[in-house]
Amino acid sequence: MASLLGRSITFAAVSLMGLMSWGAHAQNTSHPSFAVTSVKPYVGDPKPFSVxxxxxxxxxxxxxxxxMLRFCYDLTTDEQIVNLPDWAKKDRWDIQATEEEDISHELETGPLDQRIALMRQLTLELLHERFGLRESKTTRVLSAYELTVSKAGAKVTPAGPVIEGFHGLDGGNGHITANGAPMSLLVMRMSAMPEVQGHPIVDHTGMSGEYNWKLNWTPELSALSANVSDLPSLFEALQQQLGLRLVPTKTAVPAIQVDNITKPSPD
Structure with missing residues (x-):
């Protein structure tokens, strides 16, 4: 998983997963869109997607x-997308777009959550314009996890007003460092871990703002898990090191009902 660095923000997915939390973003227009887009079918090895x-x-x-739908709406699994045709799950696309100057400026400044929310709005509008997407919000009752604060309290440090170095999350499976990261990024990263088995994660921490922390654990599916390790499991590490808990539950989670979607004409 790529880190979030400076002006360049890259998401690389190691599996089909949702990313960061959906949030409002103050815009001059309620539907910001790309200036120009190019959409072409991807032909090649089915490597993980990137944004x-x-x-x-x-x-x-x-x-x-x-x-794209999971990215736009903070969905963890395809079970949260209703009435999506098979081609929309399988066909891959290479998309290039340019941004208006004012939108580009907003993507380089401001709190990370707001910048990510704008990226999602742009991607959603692309789906509306080029794929004819028409959708409505709904819910589905699924097995999930609630991210909560332990009784002893969270063990994370609020980020200062000036964030130096990378901004967000850095590190791979087993070691993550946060520098000015909101809880939504932790939810994103945890939803990709094999330990949660693809279940949605609902943030019930009530923690806004950006934080610094380090998390180290023994990955469930790695060579380390077959050997003696001093590092705890993911669930134990969350509680011991961050003062947070992933609690299994069955609850109504956000979902999207697809009312219309069509293949775009490549250009």
Missing amino acids: RFDGGRAELGRITVAD
């Missing part, structure tokens, strides 16, 4: 409609 916004351009590589 990159950098320097006035956006690139969505090897991506399916299902991937």
Whole structure:
């Protein structure tokens, strides 16, 4: 998983998963959109998809409609998308886009959550314009996890007003460092871990703002798990090191009902 660095923000998915939390963003227009887009079928090995916004351009590589919907609406699993045709789950696309100058400026400044929310709005509008998407919000009752604060309280440090170095999350499976990261990024990263088995994660911490922390654990599916390790499991590490808990539950989670979707004409 790529880190979130400076002006360039890249998401690389190691599996089909939801990303960061959906949030409102103050805009001059309620429907910000790309200036120009190019959509072409992807032909090649089915490598993980990527979403990159950098320097006035956006690139969505090897991506399916299902991937984009999960990105836009903070969905963890395809079970949260109702009435999506098979081609929208399987067909991959390479998409390139350019941004208007004012939108590009907003993507390079401000709190990370707001910048990510704008990326999602742009991607959603692309789905509306190029794929004819028409959708409505709904809920589905699914097995899920609630992210909560333990009784002893959270063990994270609020980020200062000036964040130096990378901004967000850095590190791979087993070691993550947060520098000015909101809880939504932790939810995103945990939803990709095999330990949660693809179940949605609902943030019930009530913690806004950005935080610094480090998390180290023994990954469930790695060579380390077959050997003696001093590091705890993911669930134990969350509670011991961050003062947070993932609690299994069955609850209503956000979902999207797809009312219309069509294949775009490549250009």
